[in-house]
Amino acid sequence: xxxxxxxxxxxxxxxxxxxxxxxxxxxxxxxxxxxxxxxxxxxxxxxxxxxxxxxxxxxxxxxxxxxxxxxxxxxxxxxxxxxxxxxxxxxxxxxxxxxxxxxxxxxxxxxxxxxxxxxxxxxxxxxxxxxxxxxxxxxxxxxxxxxxxxxxxxxxxxxxxxxxxxxxxxxxxxxxxxxxxxxxxxxxxxxxxxxxxxxxxxxxxxxxxxxxxxxxxxxxxxxxxxxxxxxx
Amino acid sequence: xxxxxxxxxxxxxxxxxxxxxxxxxxxxxxxxxxxxxxxxxxxxxxxxxxxxxxxxxxxxxxxxxxxxxxxxxxxxxxxxxxxxxxxxxxxxxxxxxxxxxxxxxxxxxxxxxxxxxxxxxxxxxxxxxxxxxxxxxxxxxxxxxxxxxxxxxxxxxxxxxxxxxxxxxxxxxxxxxxxxxxxxxxxxxxxxxxxxxxxxxx
Numbered sequence: 370x371x372x373x374x375x376x377x378x379x380x381x382x383x384x385x386x387x388x389x390x391x392x393x394x395x396x397x398x399x400x401x402x403x404x405x406x407x408x409x410x411x412x413x414x415x416x417x418x419x420x421x422x423x424x425x426x427x428x429x430x431x432x433x434x435x436x437x438x439x440x441x442x443x444x445x446x447x448x449x450x451x452x453x454x455x456x457x458x459x460x461x462x463x464x465x466x467x468x469x470x471x472x473x474x475x476x477x478x479x480x481x482x483x484x485x486x487x488x489x490x491x492x493x494x495x496x497x498x499x500x501x502x503x504x505x506x507x508x509x510x511x512x513x514x515x516x517x518x519x520x521x522x523x524x525x526x527x528x529x530x531x532x533x534x535x536x537x538x539x540x541x542x543x544x545x546x547x548x549x550x551x552x553x554x555x556x557x558x559x560x561x562x563x564x565x566x567x568x569x570x571x572x573x574x575x576x577x578x579x580x581x582x583x584x585x586x587x588x589x590x591x592x593x594x595x596x597x598x599x600x601x
Numbered sequence: 602x603x604x605x606x607x608x609x610x611x612x613x614x615x616x617x618x619x620x621x622x623x624x625x626x627x628x629x630x631x632x633x634x635x636x637x638x639x640x641x642x643x644x645x646x647x648x649x650x651x652x653x654x655x656x657x658x659x660x661x662x663x664x665x666x667x668x669x670x671x672x673x674x675x676x677x678x679x680x681x682x683x684x685x686x687x688x689x690x691x692x693x694x695x696x697x698x699x700x701x702x703x704x705x706x707x708x709x710x711x712x713x714x715x716x717x718x719x720x721x722x723x724x725x726x727x728x729x730x731x732x733x734x735x736x737x738x739x740x741x742x743x744x745x746x747x748x749x750x751x752x753x754x755x756x757x758x759x760x761x762x763x764x765x766x767x768x769x770x771x772x773x774x775x776x777x778x779x780x781x782x783x784x785x786x787x788x789x790x791x792x793x794x795x796x797x798x799x800x801x802x803x
Binding site: 440467510 | 649659666672676688693699700
């Protein structure tokens with residue numbers, strides 16, 4: 370028996386920041402499943418006591434609170450959401466396909482984000498060149514995986530799309546700031562097509578954070594890392 | 602039943618995670634030892650992205666990344682469950698498994714460090730393990746309760762492997778005086794049938 374049907378007054382809260390691509394994953398997942406929730410907007414320079422209480426170990430967003438149950442770490446939260454609200458599944462039934470989705474979500478966080486964020490946005494000169502080369506390698510793998518598919522999840526948005534989704538908005542900002550093209554339509558046609566598809570998908574397109582604000586923010590982050598700006 | 606193959610590297614705790622999970626589930630498998638300085642064509646075919654071990658091949662379908670493999674094993678062979686049923690309890694288990702990724706980074710720094718760096722790494726590792734002990738393990742015998750589960754498996758390197766590194770470095774981190782419950786946990790882990798007897802070869 371599905372207890373969900375009888376539980377009318379559920380309380381779902383998401384602790385997030387306006388800029389966080391990780392919190393955005395959780396917001397997308399809940400909205401894609403039609404789950405009602407409240408957003409608690411955090412300022413990471415001035416974290417609320419509640420956030421520190423709910424995530425004492427990492428002190429980060431996102432945090433999901435569902436009927437008093439607290440879950441941290443975006444990919445852990447996504448799995449919880451998918452297991453709790455079964456409509457519009459984010460993961461396929463087949464264990465091997467599930468494993469594949471998890472593999473690419475992890476690849477995104479472990480490799481792609483590292484090379485583009487850490488290696489390109491936050492570096493310059495030779496180090497940036499190396500970061501760029503690493504990013505190209507990583508994007509090549511994504512290109513091969515997405516070829517012939519609308520989304521990484523197939524016909525519908527899945528876990529890997531949500532985990533890699535930041536590429537469809539935040540990457541343009543990185544490219545603008547550093548003056549380098551990463552997902553070049555000529556080099557990565559399938560990935561470029563996925564980017565468009567995902568960025569304009571229902572729900573996704575309504576929830577992107579403000580582009581200009583993000584540019585300003587990441588310029589500051591880049592300069593601070595390069596030692597040029599005033600450290601915060 | 603389709604054939605199960607495990608491509609592993611004996612000195613690596615990551616490969617042992619998979620061995621333990623397969624053994625706990627009673628799954629028959631063929632183990633293939635890889636020479637990482639001379640990787641086989643099969644390894645490169647089955648894990649083109651990372652070119653690393655462990656890789657599980659079930660039928661002809663490869664799965665790479667040990668934590669992804671563990672979840673696959675759990676779903677494919679549901680007998681003797683290694684994750685809780687309840688979604689929130691599962692999320693907690695996955696949180697602690699994820700926390701281990703940070704612990705591994707601290708472990709690596711400890712393994713590679715010397716002099717001042719070693720001291721710093723040992724301190725950081727201790728801090729990390731204190732949180733794990735207090736909030737992850739608590740007063741439980743295993744992370745999985747009375748018996749080991751995927752969380753215990755994921756922290757396997759804190760058993761014999763960490764002890765070996767401590768001996769080489771001449772610095773102890775996981776001791777009864779500093780981490781009593783976690784130390785006891787490691788001892789209990791090393792005594793388990795699936796774990797015991799795997800130390801030879803190190």
